[in-house]
Amino acid sequence: MVMKNLLSFIYGFIITTAIYLILLFSFLFYKFTLCGEELSQKESREAIQLYATVFIVLFTIFILYKLIKANLLFSAYGISIPFVFAIYVLFITGKVYYNNIDYFEPYERDKWTNSKYKPFKMAKTLVNKKKLIGMPKRNILNLMGVPKDTFKGNNIDMITYFTDYNTWQLKLYFKDDTLVDAYLYQEGLNL
Numbered sequence: 001m002v003m004k005n006l007l008s009f010i011y012g013f014i015i016t017t018a019i020y021l022i023l024l025f026s027f028l029f030y031k032f033t034l035c036g037e038e039l040s041q042k043e044s045r046e047a048i049q050l051y052a053t054v055f056i057v058l059f060t061i062f063i064l065y066k067l068i069k070a071n072l073l074f075s076a077y078g079i080s081i082p083f084v085f086a087i088y089v090l091f092i093t094g095k096v097y098y099n100n101i102d103y104f105e106p107y108e109r110d111k112w113t114n115s116k117y118k119p120f121k122m123a124k125t126l127v128n129k130k131k132l133i134g135m136p137k138r139n140i141l142n143l144m145g146v147p148k149d150t151f152k153g154n155n156i157d158m159i160t161y162f163t164d165y166n167t168w169q170l171k172l173y174f175k176d177d178t179l180v181d182a183y184l185y186q187e188g189l190n191l
Contacts, residue, residue, distance in 0.1 A: 015079075039183065
């Protein structure tokens with residue numbers, strides 16, 4: 001009887017650990033990108049990871065409930081140990097998701113223009129609220145100051161402000177001297 005309980009515990013532990021490790025590696029593979037991306041793409045990917053983690057945790061709770069109800073307590077104990085890791089991942093992905101939605105910082109001209117690297121949350125607010133779209137280029141330059149990087153080519157007129165958060169850049173695209181698109185972008189490895 002002791003051997004049967006031990007094997008039941010080990011099987012529950014090994015199978016659950018293997019499944020969680022496969023999911024962890026798929027999350028890690030899904031998290032990193034070698035090419036550049038917009039912030040909206042990154043946030044969508046992180047939201048999917050949160051929803052997947054919630055599903056995995058709820059499914060594991062359902063399995064634990066069924067095992068306990070069937071009086072397979074040692075299998076439930078074996079599953080419970082890696083389940084603690086799943087709860088930890090849930091809290092981490094939840095924190096990342098919350099930080100993505102808690103970004104609002106109103107635009108303050110003095111703070112913006114006096115910063116070498118522009119405040120990320122302020123830039124994110126400008127992008128998400130579409131505060132600048134439709135404004136003439138000269139008004140934006142008066143409002144936001146001289147950018148660190150500009151590019152003007154055939155049908156492309158872009159200015160870039162570097163933010164204070166990692167390597168995120170505020171990219172502003174103009175057409176006929178009017179802002180038509182604004183987004184936050186992070187360079188990749190360009191492989």
